[in-house]
Amino acid sequence: MSIPNTAPTKPATLVRWATDVEKSVITANCEKRPGWVRGNIENDDWNFYWTSVFTTRSIFSLETGYRLADDQIISHFPNHYELTRKDHMVRNCKRYRKDLEREGNPLADKDEFGRYVYLDFLPQTYILPADYNIFVEEFRRNPSSTWIVKPAGKAQGIGIFLVNKISQIKKWSKDKAGSQQIPHTKDVYIISKYIPDPLLIGGKKFDLRMYVLVTSYTPLKAYVHTQGFCRFCTVKYTASLNELDNLFVHLTNVAIQKHGEEYNETHGGKWSIKNLRLFLEGTYGKRASDKCFDEIFWLIHHSLKAMQGVISTDRHCFELYGYDVIIDEALKPWLIEVNASPSLVTTTANDRMMKYDILNDMINIVIPPGEGVDTRVKRGPPKVLGGFEVLCDEEQRLLEAKQFERRDSRAGNKGKSVKRLSTWK
Amino acid sequence: MTSGNTSKQNKIVEIILQSEMGYSIKNKIHNSLPDHFESKQALKDKMKTLLSNAEIKQSICNEIYRFNSKYKVNQGKEEVDYLLEAQKKWEEQLIKSINTIASERGKPLAAPMGDHDVANFRRKWKSLGTEMNEDTNYKPIYSQKDLFAYLCKIRNPNYKEFVMGQETRGTLGLIKIPLATIDIKELQNQFIDLSLDRSHIGVEQADNSNTNPIEEQVVLALSAASTSSLIPVALRACRFGVTPSLRCTLWPLALDIDLESRKGQIEFINLEKDVLTNSLLLDQIFINDVKSNSANDDNYFVFEDPTLQVLLCAARDYKMMSMYTHSNASPLKCVNKLIDGGQEIVAYPPSGLIPMYGVSYFISPLCYVFSHHWKIYSTFTAMYTRYFHKLTVISTDTNSILSLSKHFEMLLIEKHPMLFLHLISCGIQPLKFAFRWMTCAFAGYLEAEQVLLLWDRIIGFKSLLLLPIAATAIFEFRSSNLMQVQRSEEAEAVLYNLNHVAIIPLIQQFLFVPNQLLI
Numbered sequence: 001m002s003i004p005n006t007a008p009t010k011p012a013t014l015v016r017w018a019t020d021v022e023k024s025v026i027t028a029n030c031e032k033r034p035g036w037v038r039g040n041i042e043n044d045d046w047n048f049y050w051t052s053v054f055t056t057r058s059i060f061s062l063e064t065g066y067r068l069a070d071d072q073i074i075s076h077f078p079n080h081y082e083l084t085r086k087d088h089m090v091r092n093c094k095r096y097r098k099d100l101e102r103e104g105n106p107l108a109d110k111d112e113f114g115r116y117v118y119l120d121f122l123p124q125t126y127i128l129p130a131d132y133n134i135f136v137e138e139f140r141r142n143p144s145s146t147w148i149v150k151p152a153g154k155a156q157g158i159g160i161f162l163v164n165k166i167s168q169i170k171k172w173s174k175d176k177a178g179s180q181q182i183p184h185t186k187d188v189y190i191i192s193k194y195i196p197d198p199l200l201i202g203g204k205k206f207d208l209r210m211y212v213l214v215t216s217y218t219p220l221k222a223y224v225h226t227q228g229f230c231r232f233c234t235v236k237y238t239a240s241l242n243e244l245d246n247l248f249v250h251l252t253n254v255a256i257q258k259h260g261e262e263y264n265e266t267h268g269g270k271w272s273i274k275n276l277r278l279f280l281e282g283t284y285g286k287r288a289s290d291k292c293f294d295e296i297f298w299l300i301h302h303s304l305k306a307m308q309g310v311i312s313t314d315r316h317c318f319e320l321y322g323y324d325v326i327i328d329e330a331l332k333p334w335l336i337e338v339n340a341s342p343s344l345v346t347t348t349a350n351d352r353m354m355k356y357d358i359l360n361d362m363i364n365i366v367i368p369p370g371e372g373v374d375t376r377v378k379r380g381p382p383k384v385l386g387g388f389e390v391l392c393d394e395e396q397r398l399l400e401a402k403q404f405e406r407r408d409s410r411a412g413n414k415g416k417s418v419k420r421l422s423t424w425k
Numbered sequence: 426m427t428s429g430n431t432s433k434q435n436k437i438v439e440i441i442l443q444s445e446m447g448y449s450i451k452n453k454i455h456n457s458l459p460d461h462f463e464s465k466q467a468l469k470d471k472m473k474t475l476l477s478n479a480e481i482k483q484s485i486c487n488e489i490y491r492f493n494s495k496y497k498v499n500q501g502k503e504e505v506d507y508l509l510e511a512q513k514k515w516e517e518q519l520i521k522s523i524n525t526i527a528s529e530r531g532k533p534l535a536a537p538m539g540d541h542d543v544a545n546f547r548r549k550w551k552s553l554g555t556e557m558n559e560d561t562n563y564k565p566i567y568s569q570k571d572l573f574a575y576l577c578k579i580r581n582p583n584y585k586e587f588v589m590g591q592e593t594r595g596t597l598g599l600i601k602i603p604l605a606t607i608d609i610k611e612l613q614n615q616f617i618d619l620s621l622d623r624s625h626i627g628v629e630q631a632d633n634s635n636t637n638p639i640e641e642q643v644v645l646a647l648s649a650a651s652t653s654s655l656i657p658v659a660l661r662a663c664r665f666g667v668t669p670s671l672r673c674t675l676w677p678l679a680l681d682i683d684l685e686s687r688k689g690q691i692e693f694i695n696l697e698k699d700v701l702t703n704s705l706l707l708d709q710i711f712i713n714d715v716k717s718n719s720a721n722d723d724n725y726f727v728f729e730d731p732t733l734q735v736l737l738c739a740a741r742d743y744k745m746m747s748m749y750t751h752s753n754a755s756p757l758k759c760v761n762k763l764i765d766g767g768q769e770i771v772a773y774p775p776s777g778l779i780p781m782y783g784v785s786y787f788i789s790p791l792c793y794v795f796s797h798h799w800k801i802y803s804t805f806t807a808m809y810t811r812y813f814h815k816l817t818v819i820s821t822d823t824n825s826i827l828s829l830s831k832h833f834e835m836l837l838i839e840k841h842p843m844l845f846l847h848l849i850s851c852g853i854q855p856l857k858f859a860f861r862w863m864t865c866a867f868a869g870y871l872e873a874e875q876v877l878l879l880w881d882r883i884i885g886f887k888s889l890l891l892l893p894i895a896a897t898a899i900f901e902f903r904s905s906n907l908m909q910v911q912r913s914e915e916a917e918a919v920l921y922n923l924n925h926v927a928i929i930p931l932i933q934q935f936l937f938v939p940n941q942l943l944i
Contacts, residue, residue: 203551203730206727266721271724275874278873278874281668281669282672283795286668289670
């Protein structure tokens with residue numbers, strides 16, 4: 001298939017789009033674009049395919065033997081699970097830190113307690129059953145701590161429970177075979193230290209959902225959207241043990257909260273990041289608020305750096321991630337998990353507008369308006385960022401660094417360049 | 426030295442000596458003086474050094490400012506007979522409304538709680554929002570609609586004779602009575618600090634650069650203002666908008682409320698105790714208000730608990746009665762049936778805060794500014810007694826809702842006569858929309874950040890006239906769409922979503938850019 005040249009008079013077909021997720025936020029977004037027509041999935045007649053992770057996996061699987069053409073892009077990386085499955089993400093991030101440590105990279109410096117100074121963004125986490133013994137050891141050291149157990153491959157709060165006695169784990173691991181709750185015995189779980197002092201606003205616990213677009217891993221090109229939201233628990237937070245069973249107190253997933261009695265249809269427990277920032281700036285000061293958001297960008301950046309070399313770079317792929325972050329009382333952000341298929345189910349009017357905007361901005365970056373798809377063409381930095389901000393563009397940074405070197409050498413300046421490069425930090 | 430100057434100085438000395446601060450200065454001087462001075466000169470020098478102390482200088486400045494502003498306050502109460510009458514009749518309606526609720530529910534206006542209830546309530550206090558439920562049997566005392574309908578019905582008994590041959594444009598609108606309004610030219614003078622050539626917080630510069638030198642300057646000026654501790658400087662700074670992190674110091678200074686001493690905190694704790702031991706009939710109405718307004722709003726739902734706590738305390742704070750000293754409204758006198766069968770006439774609620782539906786919207790935005798409940802409380806009561814209370818009062822006072830409504834109509838007619846005529850001819854009354862926005866000072870309609878930016882200016886200019894100006898500015902902003910609507914529902918759709926409206930640039934545009942669209 002070739003891309004027809006844009007005729008000056010009538011809009012030619014630029015992009016054939018397809019999706020297997022029939023959500024209005026995606027279809028309406030494609031339909032309104034000039035030069036975009038609906039393609040055909042059966043005949044592989046598409047340029048832009050917004051798919052579920054399952055479809056992508058089957059497209060890339062060896063059995064189908066299908067290769068994407070130069071004019072085809074798809075909404076997932078084939079091995080996205082390295083980032084989006086909880087156990088893989090944890091393993092990759094741990095390995096990344098170890099690698100940096102081995103290199104003697106100052107980023108991997110540790111404090112006197114053996115904690116990473118700059119890369120301590122994951123709550124203490126172990127993989128079950130593999131790390132069971134290490135976990136038990138750790139638990140014995142801090143017997144009063146609370147831990148949260150999640151199935152590695154499930155989303156939306158399914159199968160999550162809290163644990164504060166080792167017996168609860170033992171029972172679970174003994175019962176594992178034959179239990180109805182866990183149908184697949186080989187299912188992997190992760191167990192993470194529960195953040196005991198989360199930041200509460202209006203007495204309620206919340207987590208942060210940020211949208212991150214990655215168009216390439218090597219070189220890393222990633223963008224963070226300014227529109228994200230906080231998800232609030234509907235019930236007042238208590239750290240008391242009696243409430244351990246009440247998941248509404250602890251879990252902020254909308255999918256879970258929706259079943260709570262207190263769920264509100266108007267706002268859906270969602271609060272914009274803009275409002276969070278306004279609140280933090282007002283009540284904690286600008287410096288503290290800026291630092292908190294800088295650290296969020298920092299952890300997103302390094303979680304993606306940890307995937308370099310693990311997630312295969314494929315020019316046909318881009319991916320929109322939903323990052324879940326919890327902020328603690330000291331305004332320190334913690335990475336909880338990353339979702340590959342952020343929910344496109346829209347709950348409220350504002351929610352729909354926000355998701356529509358994010359997808360619109362995302363398409364403008366992966367296929368610039370008025371252009372077709374051609375993965376052979378090397379594109380510069382996106383012209384229209386919309387609500388996205390550049391988190392990292394290593395290609396552009398390299399380019400700028402080269403230009404700068406040239407300028408420096410011309411000026412005879414051998415000092416280190418101090419100019420801000422095209423990344424947030 | 427001229428005699429005029431001397432008398433001025435004498436006046437100042439007099440003011441200072443009469444003020445609370447005067448005593449403390451006198452004490453300071455007294456304590457620091459040794460028993461015997463060698464000479465008169467030494468005494469004078471000592472006095473001079475004391476008075477040049479920066480802190481004392483500030484206090485003197487603020488004291489003079491307070492003295493001066495006392496005279497500027499609208500002293501005379503309403504003198505127009507038929508408006509006094511209208512206000513009185515309105516209050517009678519409200520009393521009736523409260524009495525109806527009391528008899529329907531079979532409850533006293535106020536009653537001490539039993540021990541069991543106190544313990545129960547105390548347990549719930551920290552998470553009041555979640556624990557208390559809406560009870561739809563309690564209807565609001567009055568809503569915007571009630572007040573709106575009432576205002577539209579007010580007539581000047583003498584007006585008929587003046588219609589013929591006189592300027593009649595005022596009668597096109599819904600506010601049928603003649604009221605003096607300020608035209609755009611005069612508003613430009615009054616709000617000159619909003620003009621386009623000054624830099625403002627809340628106005629994005631055309632070049633979208635990250636570091637904005639102009640904004641940095643404003644921020645510097647703001648932090649200087651907040652450290653100056655001078656009321657007039659803080660007021661002036663608020664006119665240009667305040668950054669989120671400086672509001673918690675600049676607003677209290679500009680409003681001249683003390684949030685540093687423990688006094689406010691102790692008062693709030695006492696009010697909390699009152700809430701926990703005495704129940705009011707109106708409590709459920711306050712709970713309903715929070716539940717269906719601010720707690721049901723994208724911007725404010727997280728602040729359900731603080732909003733409710735502050736509101737319940739405010740209902741009991743007799744200090745809020747001060748709002749009636751400069752207004753022709755009066756607290757409601759209700760009959761409370763006592764347990765022993767007797768009756769007593771009481772001002773009700775004890776604070777005089779008669780909640781218009783949506784009153785919680787005056788509190789929730791403050792939760793973005795302060796984290797301590799008592800600070801939210803003190804700021805709310807200061808703003809309500811000085812400004813927002815006027816949004817429920819019928820009088821000729823420029824800040825009263827009657828005058829603001831009239832201003833809105835006159836401003837729209839002045840700048841966009843065609844738009845006004847078009848809407849009227851389709852049977853759409855622009856005031857119907859503006860009224861909703863104005864009565865809650867735009868909270869619940871604009872985004873939280875925009876509400877705070879607008880309130881910055883209300884505090885800075887000490888004027889609610891910004892509300893009709895902002896409302897007209899929104900009509901101007903949406904005018905090309907509004908010119909095409911034919912039905913009320915269409916206008917509703919055009920004006921429904923104000924989510925992405927940046928209000929300050931619109932106000933600037935409205936006041937300082939002549940109308941080109943419709944000429």
